[in-house]
Amino acid sequence: MDPKDRVAIITGGASGLGAATARAFVERGGRVLIADKAKEPGEALAKELGAAARFVEADVTSEAALNAALDVAEKELGGVHVAVGCAGIGTAGRLVGKSGPFSLDLFALTIQVNLVGMFNLLRLCAARMMQNEPTQEHERGVLITTASIAAFDGQIGQVAYAASKAGVVGMTLPVARELSKFGIRVVTIAPGLFDTPMMAGLPEEARKSLEATVPFPPRLGHPREFAQLSLSIVENPMLNGETIRLDGALRMAPR
Numbered sequence: 673m674d675p676k677d678r679v680a681i682i683t684g685g686a687s688g689l690g691a692a693t694a695r696a697f698v699e700r701g702g703r704v705l706i707a708d709k710a711k712e713p714g715e716a717l718a719k720e721l722g723a724a725a726r727f728v729e730a731d732v733t734s735e736a737a738l739n740a741a742l743d744v745a746e747k748e749l750g751g752v753h754v755a756v757g758c759a760g761i762g763t764a765g766r767l768v769g770k771s772g773p774f775s776l777d778l779f780a781l782t783i784q785v786n787l788v789g790m791f792n793l794l795r796l797c798a799a800r801m802m803q804n805e806p807t808q809e810h811e812r813g814v815l816i817t818t819a820s821i822a823a824f825d826g827q828i829g830q831v832a833y834a835a836s837k838a839g840v841v842g843m844t845l846p847v848a849r850e851l852s853k854f855g856i857r858v859v860t861i862a863p864g865l866f867d868t869p870m871m872a873g874l875p876e877e878a879r880k881s882l883e884a885t886v887p888f889p890p891r892l893g894h895p896r897e898f899a900q901l902s903l904s905i906v907e908n909p910m911l912n913g914e915t916i917r918l919d920g921a922l923r924m925a926p927r
Contacts, residue, residue, distance in 0.1 A: 673809070673814055674807075675697055675700040675701060675754070675906055676701035677701060677702065677703075678703070678751075678753040679702065679703045679705065679745055679749045679751045679752055679754070680693075680694075680703070680704050680705070680753065680755065681741060681742065681745050681752055681755050681793075681797065682697075682705070682706055682758060683707045683708070683730070683732050683738075683757050683759040683789075684708055684757070684758035684759030684760060685704070685705075685707060685708050685758065686706060686708035686710040686713040686714035687708075687710065687868075687869050688758070688868035688870070688895055689758045689818065689863070689866065689868060689895050689898045689899070690708070690756065690758035690759070691706075691895070692896050692899040693756050693758065693902050694706055694717060694721065694725065695899070696896065696899035696903055697899075697902075697903070698721045702724070702754075703725065703749045703750065704721065704724065704726075704749075705726050705728060705749060705752075706718055706725060706727045707727075707728050707729075707730040707732070707738070707759075708727070708730065708759070709729060709730070709731055711727075711729050714727040714729065715727050726748055728741040731789075732757070732759045732785065732790070732792055732793055733784055733785060733789045733792060735792060735796070739796060742800055751800075752797055752800045752801060752813070753801070753812075753813055754813065754814045754815075754816070754906055755793055755797040755816065756818075757789075757794075757816065759785070759789055759790075760785060760786045760789075760790075760818065760836075761782060763778055763781070763782045764833070765778065765829060765831070766828065766829050767831050774832065779831075779832045779835075782833060783836050783839070785836075787839040787840060790817050790818075790840050791843065793817075794815055794858070798854075801813030801854070801856050806855050809855075809909045810855045811857065812854055812855040812856050813854075813855070813856040814856070814857050814858075814859070814906050815847070815851075815858045815859075816858075816859055816860070816861065816902055817844065817858070817859075817861070818840070818861055818863065819840040819841045820833070820834075820837040821862050821864050821917055821923075821924060822834040822924070823840070823841045823915075824841075824862070825924035826924075827925070827926060840860060841860055841862065841915045844860045845913045848912050852912070857911065857912040858912065858913060859905045859911050859912060860914070860915040860916070861898065861915075861918055862915050862916065862917045862918065863893060863898060863918045863919065864886065864893060864919025864920060864922040865883075865886060865892050865919070865922065866893040866898065867892040867893065867895065868895065871892060879892070885924075886920040886921075886922045887921040888920055888921060890920075893919075893920065
C-alpha cells in the first residue's frame with residue numbers, strides 16, 4: 673500500500689516511536705491521526721505536521737475514546753487505512769521481591785494497557801478498514817502492532833511486561849489469518865533497545881552500558897528506524913502475519 677494520500681492512526685503517537693512514525697508517514701504524503709493521553713506534546717506535534725495531522729486525546733483501553741478518534745480520522749482526514757499501535761507502559765518487578773509478591777494490580781494494569789489496548793485498536797480499526805475500497809493489490813488496510821524482544825528474551829524483573837508483549841506476538845498470526853479475506857494485513861514489530869523518552873531518563877552510565885550489549889550497531893536504536901520499518905511494512909504486501917525483531921542482533925541476558 674502506498675502511504676501517499678492514506679490515513680494512519682498512531683496510538684502513543686505524541687512521542688518516541690509513535691511520533692517518529694507520524695513524521696515519516698506525513699513526509700511520504702500521508703495523513704495521520706495522533707492518539708495519545710499526552711495532550712500538550714500531541715497537540716504540538718499535530719501543529720508541527722500541519723494540515724496532514726490531527727491530535728485526539730485518547731486512552732487505548734477505552735472503546736469510546738478510540739472510536740471517537742477513529743471518527744475524527746474518517747471525518748477530518750478521509751478514512752482509516754493504516755494503524756500503528758505504539759501506546760504502552762513499562763513496568764518492572766520480580767515475581768517475589770523483598771517486599772513480597774509482585775502486585776497483582778500492577779500486573780493487571782500492564783496487561784490492560786499493553787495487550788488489551790492493542791487488541792482494542794486491532795478490532796476497532798479492522799471493522800472500519802473492512803469498508804475501504806480495495807487497492808489494485810486488493811488491500812483494504814494494514815495493522816502494525818508493537819511488541820518487544822522481551823516477549824522472547826524476558827529478563828528477571830520483566831514478568832508483567834514480557835507477558836503483555838508475548839500476548840501481542842501471539843495475536844499476530846491468528847488475526848492476520850482471520851483478516852486475510854478482507855485484504856487487511858497484520859504485522860508486529862518487536863523492538864530492542866531504542867532511544868525513547870523512557871531511556872532518556874536513565875543516567876548516562878546506564879545508557880552506555882545498555883548500548884554495549886547491542887552487537888551491531890553498538891548503540892540504541894533511533895525512533896526513525898522503527899518508523900522506516902513501519903513504512904516498509906505498509907508498502908510491502910507480502911509482509912503479513914509475522915513478528916519482526918528490530919534489535920541489532922541483541923539477545924538479552926537473564927538480568
